[in-house]
Amino acid sequence: MPENKDSISRPRKFLFRILDGIEWIGNKLPSPLLLFAILALIVIVISGIFSGVSVTNPTTSEVVEVKNLLSVSGLEYIFSSAVDNFIGFAPLGAVLVTMLGIGLAEQTGLIHSTLRGVVFSVPNRLLTAALVFAGVMSSLAVNAGYVVLPPLGAVLFLGLGRHPLAGLAAAFAGVSGGFGANLALTSTDAILQELTAEAAQTIDPAYAETITVTMNYFFAAASVLLITFIGTIVTDKIVGPRLGKYSGGAQEDLEKLTSQEKRGMRFAGIGFIVTFAVMVYLSLGPLRGDGAYIDSPFFNALVFVIFILFFVPGLIYGIVSKEIRNDKDLTTLLGKTMASMSGYIALAFTAGQFIAYFRETNLGTVIAFNGAEFLQDTGFDGINLILTFMGITMIVNFFIGSSSAKWTILAPVFVPIMMNLNYSPEFTTLLYRISDSVTNMITPLLLYFPVIIAFAQRYDKKVGIGTLIAMMIPYSIAFLAGWLVLLLIWVLLGIPVGPGAPIYY
Structure with missing residues (x-):
């Protein structure tokens, strides 16, 4: 339950006023749909102003030039690519497919019943930590956590009588802020390892061959507990x-489960177990592939797997509870789910155009290389160098959302610079992962930022960019502070950041 306002200390009241101001300013911006349309137009204009400006990749000697979208060829691109930019907007398909499964489980009442079962069986004090921890670990499923956990976190908190947006924020913080932490290896580790090793070859080819996918594992595993603890404190305190008490709609019914609901959950649970067993078999057998597991056909189809894992139990529960009596009922329930996503679908059109234009013009690449050149010209070393590098990475993250895309640009520049200053490629990659993670949740250019806003607007139609940023800034600052302390301890003790991965080169 929210705290009494009189019990809130003066420092927190002051912090709340600052966050309220950020929210007010941010929400004075146009709606996300219109904002992305305006940003797309701004990119077009800027591309015309800076047309011909170029940078040279010091590693490959490749010249990257700003493309002018106001030219004839640029206008041809704008008109011919509009549909592809919309369809190709990365989160669109993943969100809609996943929400078909989650939506059916929600419409039939399975999620509602499961929620009530959880509320009566799990201590309330552990739920926030469990939600943040699940968000951190969700990077095993690449970006699926952005789609699955925030809406479930909101529903869970609503059922507990807490503000649903606090649950959404806790899950979003875990997924985005914890993207650089995990107890297991993920596809992100493999991608970053390849890019880091390739960049290190320009200085020391022999050393580059020793860089493995576990290069940041020790620090990443320790970070799981750190992010879970900090995320829990920030959410609860x-x-x-x-946010206070939620008054946007009726609270979830917390009455104990009826016999019919228990029967439905029992059959749905059996269906889930059988489905999960089938998925495990497919992951280890027919869909295992010939290469690494994280590159297997099964792993690359996780969005569809998640859809199935929600759809089958939801369907079974609906049949047992008589919510689904025929195929028409099923179609109606799925239609309701897609109708609830109509605002997001419209937003995806303008967001897709903006992301595509920004990528096509090469503006992000030019900004990144200029940032790297600035770092090299500072002459910094030690803590000043580390903090400057992290600051540049955080700034670049506001322009390029994809973690792998940024490191593709930054690694060939920063890894050699840091090696020449006696920092190992593995340590440089770690600094990058921290910097990337802490600003993911506050950059509107994160591909899944509009998705989170769409989820939040289910509970408050007035939620805008300012609302979400104001909610997430405390997490961003706290994660950064916690990681810097952990990093300082790591450096002072000289602990390897991963197996065979020293701090110094």
């Missing part, structure tokens, strides 16, 4: 109290 800052975000939740600031």
Whole structure:
């Protein structure tokens, strides 16, 4: 339950006023749909102003030039690519497919019943930590956590009588802020390892061959506990109290499960177990592939797997509870789910155009290389160098959302610079992962930022960019502070950041 306003300390009241100001300013911006349309137009204009400006990749000697979208060829691109930019907007298909499965489970009442079962069986004090931890670990499923956990976190908190947006924020913080942490290896580790090793070859080819996918594992595993702890504290002590009591709609019914609901959950549970067993078999057998597991056909189809894991139990529960009596009922329930996503679909059109234009013009690449050149010209070393590099990475993250895309640009520049200053490629990659993670949740250019806004607007139609940024800034600052302390301890003790991965080169 939210704290009494009189019990909130003066420092927190002051913090809340600052966050309220950020929210007010941010929400004065146009709606996300219109904002992305305006940003797309701004990119077009800027591309015309800076047309011909170029940078040279010091590693490959490749010249990257700003493309002018106001030219004849640029206008041809704008008109011919509009549909492809919309369809190719990365989160669109993943969100809609996943929400078909989650939506059916929600419409039939399975999620509602499961929620009530959880509320009566799990201590309330552990739920926030469990939600943040699940968000951190969700990077095993690449970006699926952005689609699955925030809406479930909101529903869970609503059922507990807490503000649903606090649950959404906790899950979003875990997924985005914890993207650089995990107890297991993920596809991100493999991608970054390849890019880091390739960049290190320009200085020391022999050393580059020793860089493995586990290069950041020790630090990443320790970070799981750190992010879970900080995320829990920020949610319960800052975000939740600031949001206060939710008055946007009826609270979830917390009455104990009826016999019919228990029967439906029992059959749905059996269906889930059988489906999960089938998925495990497919992952280890027919869909295992010949290469690494994280590159297998099964792993690349995780969005569809998640859809199935929600759809089958939802369907079974609906049949047992009589919510689904025939195929028409099923179609109606799925239609309701897609109708609830109509605003996001419209937003995806303008967001897709903006992302595509920004990529096509090469503006992000030019900004990144200029940032790297600035770092090299500072002459910094030690802590000043580390903090400057992290600051540049955080700034670049506001322009390029994809983690792998940024490192593709930055690694060939920063890894050699840091090696020449006696920092190992593995340590440089770690600094990058921290910097990337802490600003993911506050950059509107994160591909899944509009998705989170769409989820939040289910509970408050007035939620805008300012609302979400104001909710997430405390997490961003706290994660950065916690990681810097952990990093300082790591450096002072000289602990390897991963197996055979020293701090110094």
